[in-house]
Amino acid sequence: MNKLIPAVVTMMCLSMASAHAGVIVGGTRIIYNGDKKETSISVKNPDKASYLIQSWSDAGEKSNDKSPFIVTPPLFRLGGGQENSLRIIRTGGNLPEDRESLYWMNIKSIPASEKQENVNTLQIAVKTRIKLIYRPQSLTQQPESVSEKLTWKRSGNTLTVTNPTAYYMNFSTLKVGANTVKEATYVAPMSSASFTLPAGANGDVVWTIISDFGAVGNEHRSRL
Numbered sequence: 466m467n468k469l470i471p472a473v474v475t476m477m478c479l480s481m482a483s484a485h486a487g488v489i490v491g492g493t494r495i496i497y498n499g500d501k502k503e504t505s506i507s508v509k510n511p512d513k514a515s516y517l518i519q520s521w522s523d524a525g526e527k528s529n530d531k532s533p534f535i536v537t538p539p540l541f542r543l544g545g546g547q548e549n550s551l552r553i554i555r556t557g558g559n560l561p562e563d564r565e566s567l568y569w570m571n572i573k574s575i576p577a578s579e580k581q582e583n584v585n586t587l588q589i590a591v592k593t594r595i596k597l598i599y600r601p602q603s604l605t606q607q608p609e610s611v612s613e614k615l616t617w618k619r620s621g622n623t624l625t626v627t628n629p630t631a632y633y634m635n636f637s638t639l640k641v642g643a644n645t646v647k648e649a650t651y652v653a654p655m656s657s658a659s660f661t662l663p664a665g666a667n668g669d670v671v672w673t674i675i676s677d678f679g680a681v682g683n684e685h686r687s688r689l
Contacts, residue, residue, distance in 0.1 A: 488516055503553060505552045506550070507549070520571060560601070623659050631654045638673045
């Protein structure tokens, strides 16, 4: 009986339908400018099969606060080869006007169910989660133009960055000497963030910032 098990498993694997390529989201982040009534992001389906698209905004996975943004349409069918836009609209909220605020945009793509004779199909819903940054009308610069104002301090194996600016600084790369600080993500406006250094990290701090359009900015350097 046991000798038949590998053959059965192999047949099941061969009969599984191949995974879909998935929906393409038209950006790695959303900047909501305070002088606009709304903003948008595109979703494109390169597959032949259809997807059900569900979208919403939240204040963070660990936050109980309600997001002041709604997404429309919140649920719709995206056919094969089709493209659509998700509109993000501010519905209220007492947001600071002297600094950026961070929320999150969630886009879940659920493949349509297609019945096939004698075929085992594996369908996986994929959720894309990107930053939704509210930028008040009074802020007219780009984060890259003020990223040199970041200051750095080391204490043992902990690296702390202080951000005196009004902008979120999203790191593309962060190194100390030749060592990459892999857990470096971002630092909020007028705040500090700490990251654990890899063993043996010594030297200058070198960092790059991600722009509004997802591009990598210039390399910056600072001595500890």
